[in-house]
Amino acid sequence: MKLLVINPNISTDVTRLIEAEARRSIRPGTELTLATAPFGVAYIETRAEALIGGYAAMQIAAARYAAHDAVVVAAFGDPGLVALREILPIPVVGMTESALVSACQQGSRFSVIAISQRIQAWYRETIAAYGFTDRLASIRALDEPLAHIGRVQEDQGERLVALAERAVTEDGADVLILAGAPLAGLARTVAHRLPVAALDGVTCALHQAQAMVDLAPAVARGGSFAAPPAKDCRGLPEALSRLVGRQPLATQGA
Numbered sequence: 001m002k003l004l005v006i007n008p009n010i011s012t013d014v015t016r017l018i019e020a021e022a023r024r025s026i027r028p029g030t031e032l033t034l035a036t037a038p039f040g041v042a043y044i045e046t047r048a049e050a051l052i053g054g055y056a057a058m059q060i061a062a063a064r065y066a067a068h069d070a071v072v073v074a075a076f077g078d079p080g081l082v083a084l085r086e087i088l089p090i091p092v093v094g095m096t097e098s099a100l101v102s103a104c105q106q107g108s109r110f111s112v113i114a115i116s117q118r119i120q121a122w123y124r125e126t127i128a129a130y131g132f133t134d135r136l137a138s139i140r141a142l143d144e145p146l147a148h149i150g151r152v153q154e155d156q157g158e159r160l161v162a163l164a165e166r167a168v169t170e171d172g173a174d175v176l177i178l179a180g181a182p183l184a185g186l187a188r189t190v191a192h193r194l195p196v197a198a199l200d201g202v203t204c205a206l207h208q209a210q211a212m213v214d215l216a217p218a219v220a221r222g223g224s225f226a227a228p229p230a231k232d233c234r235g236l237p238e239a240l241s242r243l244v245g246r247q248p249l250a251t252q253g254a
Contacts, residue, residue: 001213002031003206004068006060007181008053008075011042013150014181018074018202021184025206033068035060043149043182044075045119054080058087062240065090070209076114076179076201077126087228087243089219091212095201096123098208099177100132106197107174111167113160114141114179115152123179138171140164152182153189161190168195175199 005022007015015036022032037056041049057080061071070091073081078094085092103110112123120139127136140163142156153160160178167173176198178187187200220226233245 001027001029001070001210002033002068003070003072003209003213004033004035004061004064005072005074005206006057007034007036008040008057008073008079009043009181010037010040011149011182012036013148014043014184017150017153017184018181021188021200021202022072022074022206024185024188025203027210030210033064035064043115043146043180044077044079045116045122047122047125050077050079050122054083056080058083059237059240061088061092062237062243069213072205072209074181074184074202074205076181077119077122086225091209091217093205093208093212095181095205096126096179097130098204099179099199099201100127100130100135101208102199102204103175103177104132104135106199109135109137109173110175110177111137111164111171111173112139112177112179113164113167113183114139115146115156115182117141117143119180137173138167140167140171149182153186157186157190160186161193164190164194164198177201 007018015034019034040052040056044050044053057073061084065071065088073094076095078096081094120141123139127133146152147155164176174196176196178198184202187198191198228244231245233241
């Protein structure tokens with residue numbers, strides 16, 4: 001089994017964190033390919049940045065999916081996830097959806113622990129889009145600038161644990177989601193200090209991806225996730241154009 005794990009932001013330090021946790025979450029025989037966005041932002045906090053990250057993820061996936069059995073979008077908020085499911089013939093999973101589903105299997109209400117205040121609006125909208133608003137106890141987030149996105153765990157680890165504890169005692173969370181690729185691996189490190197289960201989005205996504213490959217779902221030929229209709233394209237990378245336009249490049253309009 002081969003999994004393509006995409007970091008939709010430009011931080012290679014974050015990609016290394018993702019890879020370390022992903023390798024702890026795979027079975028013997030599963031192979032990983034890690035990819036970092038070639039353009040975009042250091043970490044995603046806003047709707048605009050999420051759209052940029054989604055486009056970067058689509059470019060990477062279009063160029064490299066053929067050698068893999070599934071794709072993992074490794075950013076909380078799942079930028080580009082639904083679009084990738086629409087154009088790719090293999091399973092695509094995201095950190096957020098995987099963590100939310102896993103949280104709801106372990107408790108009635110979950111809280112999300114995030115790395116910035118600004119990120120909360122996008123997270124809430126993503127959670128609502130997946131239909132889990134009624135299960136959300138709270139989103140608690142750091143309230144100071146991040147000096148280095150690759151060192152959030154070292155620099156802010158104690159504050160993140162304190163936020164998690166307050167989510168349980170004050171907000172009634174049954175499960176905690178330590179959100180965002182910069183926190184990859186933190187749940188495993190601090191689980192013994194927290195009063196309820198703590199989930200890592202990378203871990204959840206890797207397990208879900210392997211399960212989806214095992215299930216061998218059929219490629220949709222109908223419904224809203226069937227292949228997009230053929231049409232002319234302009235200005236897209238060749239690999240993405242072939243997926244979106246669904247026609248040979250030689251027949252596309254200028």
